[in-house]
Amino acid sequence: MSASPSASASPLHLAVALDGAGWHPAAWREPGARPNALFTAAYWAGLVAEAERGLLDFVTFEDGLSLQSSHPTAADERTDQVRGRLDAVLVAARIAPLTRHIGLVPTVVATHTEPFHISKAVATLDYVSSGRAGLRVRVSARPHEAAHFGRRTFPGVGEGGVIPPELAADLLDEAADHVEVVRRLWDSWEDDAEIRDAATGRFVDRDKLHYIDFEGARFSVKGPSITPRPPQGQPVVAALAHGPAAYRLVGRSADVGFVTPHDTAGAEAAVEAVHAERTAAGRADDPVHVFGDLVVFLDDDAATAAARRERLDDLAGTAYASDARIFTGTAVQLADLLEELSAAGLSGFRLRPAVAGHDLEGITRGLVPELQRRGLFRSAYEADTLRGLLGLARPANRYAATA
Amino acid sequence: MSKPTTGKPVTPGKPVKQIHLAAHFPGVNNTTVWSDPRAGSHIEFSSFVHFARTAERAKFDFLFLAEGLRLREQGGEIYDLDVVGRPDTFTVLAALAAVTDRIGLTGTINSTFNEPYEVARQFASLDHLSGGRSAWNVVTSWDAFTGENFRRGGFLPREERYSRAREFLSTANELFDSWTGDELVADQATGVFLRDARAGAFRHTGRHFDIAGRFDVPRGPQGRPVIFQAGDSDEGREFAAADADAIFSRHSTLDAGREFYADVKRRLAHYGRTHDQLLILPAATFVLGDTDAEARELAHEVRRQQVSGQTAIRYLEHVWNRDLSSYDPDGPLPDVDPDTTEHTIARGRASVRMFRDPLATAREWREYAEAHKLSIRELIIEKTGRQSFVGSPATIADSIDAFVQADAADGFILVPHITPGGLDGFADTVVPLLQERGVFRTEYEGTTLRDHLGLYHPRTAADPERRADAERLADAGQRADAERLADARARSLDGRAAS
Numbered sequence: 001m002s003a004s005p006s007a008s009a010s011p012l013h014l015a016v017a018l019d020g021a022g023w024h025p026a027a028w029r030e031p032g033a034r035p036n037a038l039f040t041a042a043y044w045a046g047l048v049a050e051a052e053r054g055l056l057d058f059v060t061f062e063d064g065l066s067l068q069s070s071h072p073t074a075a076d077e078r079t080d081q082v083r084g085r086l087d088a089v090l091v092a093a094r095i096a097p098l099t100r101h102i103g104l105v106p107t108v109v110a111t112h113t114e115p116f117h118i119s120k121a122v123a124t125l126d127y128v129s130s131g132r133a134g135l136r137v138r139v140s141a142r143p144h145e146a147a148h149f150g151r152r153t154f155p156g157v158g159e160g161g162v163i164p165p166e167l168a169a170d171l172l173d174e175a176a177d178h179v180e181v182v183r184r185l186w187d188s189w190e191d192d193a194e195i196r197d198a199a200t201g202r203f204v205d206r207d208k209l210h211y212i213d214f215e216g217a218r219f220s221v222k223g224p225s226i227t228p229r230p231p232q233g234q235p236v237v238a239a240l241a242h243g244p245a246a247y248r249l250v251g252r253s254a255d256v257g258f259v260t261p262h263d264t265a266g267a268e269a270a271v272e273a274v275h276a277e278r279t280a281a282g283r284a285d286d287p288v289h290v291f292g293d294l295v296v297f298l299d300d301d302a303a304t305a306a307a308r309r310e311r312l313d314d315l316a317g318t319a320y321a322s323d324a325r326i327f328t329g330t331a332v333q334l335a336d337l338l339e340e341l342s343a344a345g346l347s348g349f350r351l352r353p354a355v356a357g358h359d360l361e362g363i364t365r366g367l368v369p370e371l372q373r374r375g376l377f378r379s380a381y382e383a384d385t386l387r388g389l390l391g392l393a394r395p396a397n398r399y400a401a402t403a
Numbered sequence: 404m405s406k407p408t409t410g411k412p413v414t415p416g417k418p419v420k421q422i423h424l425a426a427h428f429p430g431v432n433n434t435t436v437w438s439d440p441r442a443g444s445h446i447e448f449s450s451f452v453h454f455a456r457t458a459e460r461a462k463f464d465f466l467f468l469a470e471g472l473r474l475r476e477q478g479g480e481i482y483d484l485d486v487v488g489r490p491d492t493f494t495v496l497a498a499l500a501a502v503t504d505r506i507g508l509t510g511t512i513n514s515t516f517n518e519p520y521e522v523a524r525q526f527a528s529l530d531h532l533s534g535g536r537s538a539w540n541v542v543t544s545w546d547a548f549t550g551e552n553f554r555r556g557g558f559l560p561r562e563e564r565y566s567r568a569r570e571f572l573s574t575a576n577e578l579f580d581s582w583t584g585d586e587l588v589a590d591q592a593t594g595v596f597l598r599d600a601r602a603g604a605f606r607h608t609g610r611h612f613d614i615a616g617r618f619d620v621p622r623g624p625q626g627r628p629v630i631f632q633a634g635d636s637d638e639g640r641e642f643a644a645a646d647a648d649a650i651f652s653r654h655s656t657l658d659a660g661r662e663f664y665a666d667v668k669r670r671l672a673h674y675g676r677t678h679d680q681l682l683i684l685p686a687a688t689f690v691l692g693d694t695d696a697e698a699r700e701l702a703h704e705v706r707r708q709q710v711s712g713q714t715a716i717r718y719l720e721h722v723w724n725r726d727l728s729s730y731d732p733d734g735p736l737p738d739v740d741p742d743t744t745e746h747t748i749a750r751g752r753a754s755v756r757m758f759r760d761p762l763a764t765a766r767e768w769r770e771y772a773e774a775h776k777l778s779i780r781e782l783i784i785e786k787t788g789r790q791s792f793v794g795s796p797a798t799i800a801d802s803i804d805a806f807v808q809a810d811a812a813d814g815f816i817l818v819p820h821i822t823p824g825g826l827d828g829f830a831d832t833v834v835p836l837l838q839e840r841g842v843f844r845t846e847y848e849g850t851t852l853r854d855h856l857g858l859y860h861p862r863t864a865a866d867p868e869r870r871a872d873a874e875r876l877a878d879a880g881q882r883a884d885a886e887r888l889a890d891a892r893a894r895s896l897d898g899r900a901a902s
């Protein structure tokens with residue numbers, strides 16, 4: 001085992017994905033879970049404080065515009081799993097004043113939302129967190145979710161959970177347009193647009209406010225934003241990707257892509273695919289992080305972790321399956337796995353705690369110290385903004401005249 | 404020190420009303436003075452924190468945020484003389500919930516450029532995250548100009564703005580009520596998380612919305628957010644009488660206030676509602692001084708800050724509907740008449756619709772300016788946006804109390820002109836006087852905004868017990884009123900005895 005610090009290896013970035021009581025459907029039944037507190041600010045504040053104690057780069061907040069379901073494309077009527085959740089942007093905003101360093105990345109559904117609203121919401125999250133905002137964009141092809149809005153239908157999506165590839169590609173293209181509008185709106189105010197010039201009576205220099213004049217296949221947006229450019233200039237955009245069309249979205253639009261490799265070869269392929277798309281989108285010079293997603297069951301010994309997983313599966317009545325690889329074991333074993341996968345080009349990981357009330361601490365109090373011992377993780381926050389933590393410079397404004 | 408309080412009821416025998424007070428974060432219009440050295444950021448969170456904490460320290464009912472979804476323009480260019488830019492309403496209110504405990508959080512959210520499912524989940528979430536302090540000011544700006552920022556564009560004809568607003572709100576209410584509040588069991592032993600497999604089920608079929616499915620946020624502490632309405636038209640008033648808990652009005656003078664108050668309260672009976680179910684809270688500005696004379700002087704100074712020469716010309720352009728940039732603000736009014744063809748000069752602001760007969764307004768203003776020898780700037784200072792309350796703390800406390808007792812209002816939404824410190828003086832000097840005379844709370848009695856406003860907590864529409872409950876609560880409310888009244892009388896007698 002590599003127990004000594006390997007100074008040559010580049011440090012890893014670590015994020016945690018928060019979702020209800022945890023990612024296992026029976027997580028809420030574990031002793032450390034607080035299922036009665038899921039709809040309180042205190043619950044989320046506690047989880048994010050723990051993540052910040054562990055010096056993590058950021059947390060993501062899962063979200064959707066329908067109740068959780070065990071079925072990929074349809075609603076269910078289960079009563080034995082967590083159902084219901086709070087709006088992710090608002091949860092992130094509620095936590096922002098209570099934290100100082102950690103990035104806050106809520107999930108936003110591009111398919112049914114207005115890019116104008118999303119842009120100012122995330123810009124405002126950036127203000128209330130002093131530069132720690134991001135957004136994780138996703139699409140929805142679920143017919144029942146569309147029925148909550150009544151403005152479009154997805155007739156091709158079957159009960160079997162199959163989304164026609166053309167529809168998926170179409171929704172992801174639309175999401176890329178959505179992000180493009182969100183990003184242009186963030187730049188629609190130059191940083192020094194507010195002048196407060198008493199001599200001319202002008203509060204702003206209107207030459208530094210810009211119409212974005214976006215015209216796309218599905219919508220057009222005029223601009224400028226009603227919210228000035230956020231502290232980071234461009235808050236961090238992330239997306240989860242499992243295949244070519246989603247890799248294209250990451251390559252075109254994101255600063256961080258979450259991928260779900262099950263081994264080193266899968267990690268290499270995903271990293272390569274994202275970088276190819278990035279180059280194709282003309283962003284070869286923009287840094288893009290590729291993070292591996294893993295579900296984690298962490299305990300002091302591997303047998304305990306395996307037994308816990310089994311117990312939860314029993315409670316759920318079925319073995320837990322995930323798009324991401326499921327890790328069961330100790331912090332040392334997980335550190336080994338992360339080291340191995342990162343060698344394939346992943347710059348970080350987004351860990352999905354199987355049980356938030358247990359595995360989050362497994363990460364912050366077990367994995368993090370282990371990675372620190374190996375010289376693979378920070379020992380103090382070295383920046384005040386999320387871009388700073390991720391090593392991303394504050395970008396120039398696309399509309400600013402270059403002197 | 405202060406002059407003796409005269410908080411006697413206007414009508415003998417009429418109960419003394421408790422005053423409601425709210426704080427409006429200074430907005431993107433020329434009420435807000437940005438040129439003052441004390442004027443801070445309108446966007447940094449620290450300004451919002453300062454403002455909200457001051458209002459909470461003063462035991463205000465709620466904080467109020469306005470919203471406009473497109474930057475205002477004049478003459479085809481972004482209007483640059485006023486404060487420009489503001490945060491997203493929901494996001495900043497959720498963050499403020501973290502730094503305050505009791506004060507209500509009211510957000511202005513448009514019913515044209517949003518969808519009920521999304522807005523309902525945002526308000527229900529805010530209600531959970533704030534422990535029951537959310538409120539929604541439903542506004543209906545519908546214009547195609549604003550629509551250019553949205554996927555749907557400017558799709559709604561003007562005459563349908565309230566038809567959509569009403570259906571929007573009733574749909575949102577169906578979503579709030581789709582959870583009754585007792586579905587969450589979360590019993591770890593038995594594995595029952597939800598009592599009801601169809602929790603959140605809804606179906607709404609109407610002219611503007613045809614949606615069905617299951618709402619995904621369990622019922623918040625208040626059940627529904629408190630509903631505000633701010634439109635002034637006949638349809639707007641009907642909407643308020645039917646569906647709102649409070650009105651944000653612009654009628655802040657005594658006579659206009661009383662007339663408006665009587666008008667909308669009269670409309671309530673038609674909807675089976677009683678007078679105490681709709682609060683009238685006009686927007687009000689104020690200028691405080693140590694003495695009345697000092698306050699009057701300060702008020703004039705503030706007016707000059709609010710209306711620069713450039714602002715005066717731009718304001719005149721609203722009425723004239725033409726480019727007047729070549730006129731000298733310190734000179735006389737234009738001889739040329741207003742352009743009465745389609746209004747094009749200013750877009751994205753409410754005041755545009757205030758001048759229904761520009762020719763008459765122009766004539767009246769010219770005559771007034773000549774008679775009083777006023778320049779353009781002096782005239783605009785005179786004719787627009789005079790402060791509602793000017794005086795020493797005692798004078799302002801007197802006026803506010805008198806207005807409320809005279810049924811010109813149930814309280815006020817105060818709009819300071821300085822960000823973020825513009826409320827500090829009011830909190831420190833006027834509020835204690837109102838408390839002394841027993842017409843304003845000294846401590847929050849409840850935890851939710853409905854508690855502060857004395858509004859009942861709605862059960863679900865489907866709940867057969869709702870009506871009985873409402874009646875019980877109404878009885879209890881009357882009892883509480885009687886107790887508060889006795890208490891207030893005792894306290895104001897004490898106050899008088901001490902002075």
Ligand SMILES: Cc1cc2nc3c(=O)[nH]c(=O)nc-3n(C[C@H](O)[C@H](O)[C@H](O)COP(=O)(O)O)c2cc1C
Pocket residue numbers: 468469470471472511513541542543544632633634635636637638639640651652653686753
């Ligand atoms: C005091 C007051 C404040 C208002 N504030 C806003 C606001 O912040 N945002 C907005 O879009 N509309 C605002 N409005 C506009 C109204 O809510 C309403 O939607 C609009 O005036 C059209 O309705 P009406 O014809 O009934 O007046 C305000 C109106 C009043 C009277």
